[in-house]
Amino acid sequence: MSNILRQHIEEFAPLTDEEFALVLSHFTSKKFKKHQIIIREGEYVHNDYYLISGLMKVCHVDAEGKEHIIQFGMEHCWITDPQAYHNQTTATLQVDCLEDCDTLFITLQNREKLCRELQKMEHFFRKKTTDQYIQMQRRILCLISCSVKDQYEHLITNYPSLFQRVPKSLIASFLGVSRETLSRLASA
Incomplete structure (x- = not known):
């Protein structure tokens, strides 16, 4: 698992073995089971998760109980509630x-x-945060x-494997349409 994280970081900042050992000492590994909730609305958020394997979803449940999916996270993705994580508030x-998941996570205190301790990691996290802002802007x-x-x-063009891994009802929720509308789009 650690090699996957190292390759991910080194896309932005090459590391020596000693530097990577320092980086790894700030992370903790954790496995989650399918259907396990790792962040709940209303609870404090302490961790940012790097997804080694598996699939997660980030959603908001409105006052009527309707689920609005904001993001799917697959391998090599960072997942958290960013506002709650960075402000140390409730989610x-x-x-x-959505599948069994292997993760490495870092607390905000360990990240800071x-x-x-290692400016390369400040550069890495800045680049990753910027990339996430750009992705969110594109989505909006x-x-x-x-x-x-x-x-x-x-x-479907950018995430073709998602359609093999996620029920159509969740893709419909992500797009903000009914399952019937999604079926019409898929058959068009």
């Missing part, structure tokens, strides 16, 4: 496992300590300016 999002722009058909085609 407004829920994160749960690691960034102080697509939601407000693209047709549902275009959103569906974007999803």
